[in-house]
Amino acid sequence: xxxxxxxxxxRCPPTGCREQxxxxxxMCAPHWAMVPAPFQRxxxxxxxxxxxxxxxxxxxxxxxxDAVNNxxxxxxx
Numbered sequence: 001x002x003x004x005x006x007x008x009x010x011r012c013p014p015t016g017c018r019e020q021x022x023x024x025x026x027m028c029a030p031h032w033a034m035v036p037a038p039f040q041r042x043x044x045x046x047x048x049x050x051x052x053x054x055x056x057x058x059x060x061x062x063x064x065x066d067a068v069n070n071x072x073x074x075x076x077x
Contacts, residue, residue, distance in 0.1 A: 014068040
């Protein structure tokens with residue numbers, strides 16, 4: 001059976017989120033909405049320019065996740 005990102009899921013990566021999201025998305029909609037626009041654009045650009053599995057996309061994902069985690073930490077403080 002071929003890989004289908006619509007049918008496979010992963011846990012939303014920001015700390016504490018238990019939402020399961022389709023593999024075609026980085027994170028759940030509420031957390032994605034917390035990602036600053038420049039970081040969202042960087043994710044889309046890395047995907048477009050370098051593709052899935054690239055170091056550039058992994059770095060853009062990490063930056064977006066860190067941005068959300070930092071916002072949540074500031075809210076908790």
